[in-house]
Amino acid sequence: MPLPTPLIEALRATFGADLSLAEAERVAYSYDNSRLHALPDAVVFPTTHAQVEALVRQCREHRVPVIARGRGTNTTGATVPVDGGVVVSFERMNRIIRLDPDNRLAIVEPGVLNGDLQQALKPLGFFWPPDPTSSPWCSIGGNLACNSAGPRTVKYGSPRENTLGLRAVAGTGEGFRAGTYTSKGSTGYDLTRLLIGSEGTLALITEATLKLTPKxxxxxxxxxxxxxxxxxxxxxxxxxxxxxxxxxxxxxxxxxxxxxxxxxxxxxxxxxxxxxxxxxxxxxxxxxxxxxxxxxxxxxxxxxxxxxxxxxxxxxxxxxxxxxxxAQRTISPNKINEDVVVPVSRLPELVDGVKQLAARHNVLIVSFGHAGNGNLHVNLLPRDDAERERAHACLADLFDLVIRLDGTLSGEHGIGLAKRPFMPLALQASTLDLMRAVKSAFDPDGILNPGKLLP
Amino acid sequence: MPLPTPLIEALRATFGADLSLAEAERVAYSYDNSRLHALPDAVVFPTTHAQVEALVRQCREHRVPVIARGRGTNTTGATVPVDGGVVVSFERMNRIIRLDPDNRLAIVEPGVLNGDLQQALKPLGFFWPPDPTSSPWCSIGGNLACNSAGPRTVKYGSPRENTLGLRAVAGTGEGFRAGTYTSKGSTGYDLTRLLIGSEGTLALITEATLKLTPKxxxxxxxxxxxxxxxxxxxxxxxxxxxxxxxxxxxxxxxxxxxxxxxxxxxxxxxxxxxxxxxxxxxxxxxxxxxxxxxxxxxxxxxxxxxxxxxxxxxxxxxxxxxxxxxAQRTISPNKINEDVVVPVSRLPELVDGVKQLAARHNVLIVSFGHAGNGNLHVNLLPRDDAERERAHACLADLFDLVIRLDGTLSGEHGIGLAKRPFMPLALQASTLDLMRAVKSAFDPDGILNPGKLLP
Missing domain, CATH: 3.30.70.2190 (Alpha-Beta Plaits)
Structure with a gap:
């Protein structure tokens, strides 16, 4: 279903040449590193917060989905526009607004690449702890959306422990600021952490105040x-x-x-x-x-x-x-990359359990990852269609094992499309109900990244 | 207005002797360290999560306020039952459920005293970083409700950085779990941090999984x-x-x-x-x-x-x-204890500004505090009624100064009653609207700690 003409006109007025309706470009924004895909109806490239406000208001008026996108390095399909709509690529909102080592903070737009920020911080003797393996080509906005972490988390924490404040646009089209410019604060509800890990389903982040650590x-x-x-x-x-x-x-x-x-x-x-x-x-x-x-x-x-x-x-x-x-890529182009996490003391049971599952389902499984957090990347490497089918059955058993070990579905990749059906395994119905109520509070018409995270 | 008889009967069935209607006892739970006070209609002393669920359901049915209380050491009036209702004192839910140094976590009931937990952790070589000055006699539940911190925060963070998960009861009477038993997680919205610092206005915490740090x-x-x-x-x-x-x-x-x-x-x-x-x-x-x-x-x-x-x-x-x-107490029994916070580099401007305000308003002000976080306890010490009036005018100018310096109203005490009128200084209208919508999501009838935090 193509976009309504009045919406196209409004978007053109807001974005000019930074609106793309051409199929070739839409295809480029139809997938992410999950290799799932779905064609968006349009792609926009905002350069200002005000444009993002206008965009969400316009899309809300027509009940058209809005899907935020960093650099598409996520593995869960979180940026795939399954219901069509407008993909918002933040790649041109990539300014480092302020480096402020005296206050141990940096203010950045969401499109800044993690690696570029680290480079800019190096001469100042600071770093931002989250360091996904994709650090040279993933964006800070994406890191915040998925609470993406990396090896250093074991000592320095994830984005939730390393972000002071955010500017964002809710599903109503209203812009707002959350958090502080200070390293401590107790002034109302913590909307900052609520947005981190919400995968673009509550609001679109347009600016982040990051907590820096001396290197x-x-x-x-x-x-x-x-x-x-x-x-x-x-x-x-x-x-x-x-x-x-x-x-x-x-x-x-x-x-x-x-x-x-x-x-x-x-x-x-x-x-x-x-x-x-x-x-x-x-x-x-x-x-x-x-x-x-x-x-x-x-x-x-x-x-x-x-x-x-x-x-x-x-x-x-x-x-x-x-x-x-x-090495993994040479074996299976269809790698299923999981990032389950258990309490560290249950790690022996998890690795043993994974070995048993690999044998029982006859699937090649390679495990490695951030053991200090109990966060294991369990990679299923199906070599043909039959093994692929067995891998999917194996996955359900894996999640079941993880929950039995007091663990959870995702340490740093998030939920997206891929793990959404398994959310009721990890969370009680009452918890999911509250999450849905929070979603409605931020996005009453459900236009922000529909079909993701919440089952 | 006394409680409806059916509610009293329901409470008695749930709590037996752990329900108190006697005025002498109600008076003891009518105030906190803010020295504000208001008489509750009843006080209950739960010992189980199920009792808290029953309590909230029963009060909701009759639209009666429910006010969670730790040990009343807070300075903002956050536990004063301004609209009457039932005060829930968690002092008898004070079990340390599990000390788990292998996974660097402890599971506690909300009434455990901060100091008691630290003592229990000492032989294991661990500690829980938040350390308010009131640590020997304040409860973990209160620390979480106010995001109370202390001197060590400069290196180790506040409760928001040191809590893995919570069990709680929302304003609907529904119990739920948030967060994980792991040191990392990206499975849905971060309700854990949302509850921390919410001062009992969203849910009543009945169990906390705390992140421990090696001492x-x-x-x-x-x-x-x-x-x-x-x-x-x-x-x-x-x-x-x-x-x-x-x-x-x-x-x-x-x-x-x-x-x-x-x-x-x-x-x-x-x-x-x-x-x-x-x-x-x-x-x-x-x-x-x-x-x-x-x-x-x-x-x-x-x-x-x-x-x-x-x-x-x-x-x-x-x-x-x-x-x-x-020393302060000998000078003024009416000390006004503020805990404003600014970015560290603005601290010189803040301390100079406070000196000017003290001179301009002719009020004795003593400043000290957690400078590494830019968190200053600005204590106004009025010695008579006239000075007390001048102190209140001075306070408004102080908050104004703090906001101009990119700071915020509270570093670790919270908002409660005392700073509620100043919230619009610190937060945009759109941010406050979202906080109100979140409040409705958790507490649709507004029975949890009414009159606090949100203006």
């Missing part, structure tokens, strides 16, 4: 291999129970190591499981931190523990992890 | 005095712009020092202003941390810098800060 000047990398996944998972629990919190604590299982070895060569160790551990801090503090973490990494089932002394050695240690993504 | 085994205390408040405020900004974040960075102005000196004797230094600074970490890391913070503390206007070497010296350094509260 430690020292970093040391350790690599530990273990007899089996269970031994590695127990080491993770030991590391997290002592006071020195690493700034990365990544787990790679035996299947993933074998894959990486085939693809990356002999620099990748063959083992039952591997942990990559990083500790940061001022240089004088690193020897004692490395010692504390090493002590915890040792124990039943440890096979090797290497501590990089140089930048080259650090790179060599990370080679296995780096070889992993291309 | 560093080392701590060093520094005391710096300065020629004037402006020099000290500039030192704060320098300290916060370097990478070693102190775990306390407290500011005390000249008026406060003079008061403390009169009350506490010669161990309290006389100076233009003073900073109390604490750094924590593993013992090996402390010398370099102390050196980094000392370097930043030095500069224009520094008069002395003392570093405590022993526990006794640490106590001596803190003596001025400790003498402050009793």
């Amino acid at each position: 430690p000047t020292g970093l040391r990398t350790l690599r530990a291999t273990y007899r089996d996944v269970s031994a590695a998972a127990h080491a993770v629990a030991r590391i997290m129970a002592q006071p020195v919190t690493p700034c990365a604590l990544e787990f790679i299982d035996d299947v993933a190591l074998r894959l990486a070895h085939e693809h990356g060569g002999d620099s990748v160790p063959m083992a039952g499981a591997m942990l990559m551990i990083e500790v940061d801090g001022e240089p004088e503090t690193l020897p004692s931190a490395v010692e504390a973490v090493s002590r915890a990494a040792r124990g039943e089932g440890l096979e090797s523990l290497d501590i990089a002394q140089t930048a080259e050695e650090t790179q060599a240690l990370w080679s296995a992890r780096k070889a992993l993504s291309p | 560093p085994t080392g701590l060093r205390t520094l005391r710096a005095t300065y020629r004037d408040v402006s020099a000290a405020a500039h030192a704060v900004a320098r300290i916060m712009a370097q990478p070693v974040t102190p775990c306390a960075l407290e500011f005390i102005d000249d008026v406060a020092l003079r008061l403390a000196h009169e009350h506490g004797g010669d161990s309290v230094p006389m100076a233009g202003a003073m900073l109390m600074i604490e750094v924590d970490g593993e013992p090996e890391t402390l010398p370099s941390a102390v050196e980094a913070v000392s370097r930043a503390a030095r500069g224009e206007g520094l008069e002395s810098l003392d570093i405590a070497q022993t526990a006794e010296e640490t106590q001596a350094l803190w003596s001025a800060r400790k003498a402050l509260s009793p």
